[in-house]
Amino acid sequence: HLEQVSQWEGPGRTADGHLVDVLANVQDGAGARAASSTAAEGIGLFRTELSFLDRDTEPTVDEQAEIYSQVLDAFDGKKVVIRTLDAGSDKPMRFANHPDEANPALGVRGIRIAEGNRGILYRQLDAIAAAAETTGSAPWVMAPMIATASEAEAFAADVRERGLKPGVMIEVPAAALLADRILDHVDFLSIGTNDLAQYTMAADRMSANLAGLTDPWQPAVLTLVAKTAEAGARVGKPVGVCGEAAADPLLACVLVGFGVTSLSAASAAVAGVGAKLESVTLDQCRRAAAAVLTTSSTEEARAAATAILG
Ligand code: PEP
Ligand code: MG
Numbered sequence: 001h002l003e004q005v006s007q008w009e010g011p012g013r014t015a016d017g018h019l020v021d022v023l024a025n026v027q028d029g030a031g032a033r034a035a036s037s038t039a040a041e042g043i044g045l046f047r048t049e050l051s052f053l054d055r056d057t058e059p060t061v062d063e064q065a066e067i068y069s070q071v072l073d074a075f076d077g078k079k080v081v082i083r084t085l086d087a088g089s090d091k092p093m094r095f096a097n098h099p100d101e102a103n104p105a106l107g108v109r110g111i112r113i114a115e116g117n118r119g120i121l122y123r124q125l126d127a128i129a130a131a132a133e134t135t136g137s138a139p140w141v142m143a144p145m146i147a148t149a150s151e152a153e154a155f156a157a158d159v160r161e162r163g164l165k166p167g168v169m170i171e172v173p174a175a176a177l178l179a180d181r182i183l184d185h186v187d188f189l190s191i192g193t194n195d196l197a198q199y200t201m202a203a204d205r206m207s208a209n210l211a212g213l214t215d216p217w218q219p220a221v222l223t224l225v226a227k228t229a230e231a232g233a234r235v236g237k238p239v240g241v242c243g244e245a246a247a248d249p250l251l252a253c254v255l256v257g258f259g260v261t262s263l264s265a266a267s268a269a270v271a272g273v274g275a276k277l278e279s280v281t282l283d284q285c286r287r288a289a290a291a292v293l294t295t296s297s298t299e300e301a302r303a304a305a306t307a308i309l310g
Helices: 002-007 029-035 061-074 112-116 118-135 149-160 173-177 193-201 219-235 249-258 267-278 282-292 298-309
Strands: 021-026 042-047 079-083 140-143 165-170 188-191 239-241 262-266
Touching (some): 021 029, 021 267, 029 267, 042 061, 042 262, 061 079, 140 149, 140 188, 165 173, 193 219, 219 282, 249 262, 249 267, 249 282, 262 267, 282 298
Parallel strands (some): 021 262, 239 262
8 A cells, every 4th residue: 555655646536536636734835835746636725824823913915925825836726725814722823812711712713803803804815815816826715613604604705805716614513514504605615624523522622631532533523524515515516624534544535425525634644545545436435434424433433434445
């Protein structure tokens, strides 16, 4: 299998030719250039906040546009999904003026920052639009921590106004449950399984003691992923996975079986995911997907998938 991994050249596809975009997660221009030397077909998650974690003041529109242009240039003409600032909780940002909160993971983070400070979102969208213009690219733009359809509606309007393609992350169980209504407003969804597991299992993703609960193989988490993928398939809109689940080759095949249309993982995991996917058929993926949804534990889910996918 190692031989196959190092030789994987893309594009992402099952053994019988079902295409799935295999993409990379990056955090800056250097990361994007490194990703472009893998067979990744684009960027499925650009975590913009990680470029600015050490800043005391908000980067200007020009400074932001320069960084976004570097990432777009690294994947010229390819799919690039830019996430707006996911500030707060495990990624506090000094310039975002977070309120003092007892439970920051349940507090003002991600898109919720924009509630009290629409300008910070507008300036970032302006910078993304400027970078799109100078590089001649058409990035997709998504918001983190969306919980309601009305948040998705407001975000989509702001993104469309700038000629960009809007989507949202599905990482709050409420959003997964109402994915069909969120899809009335946006063009694509991207499932963040790290936070979706945290919020579904009520277990801090940073706690090593609770790693068994935040395992993305938890059948409850997979049930929400499946529901989200089905909602996208019903209306023919793309649904990706960009959390750690997509970096696990076996689980990636299960996600494809749910109907997920793209997988985005750290650069180092891209070839392993692509190679595994190429070794199984879409029918195997679908059977594994159906099987894991009948299980009651992570162990049972892994065993059920292994029995079908090898
Ligand atoms: C996620 O929550 O799965 C995700 C991809 O976003 P982050 O890990 O940056 O919170
Ligand atoms: Mg997240």
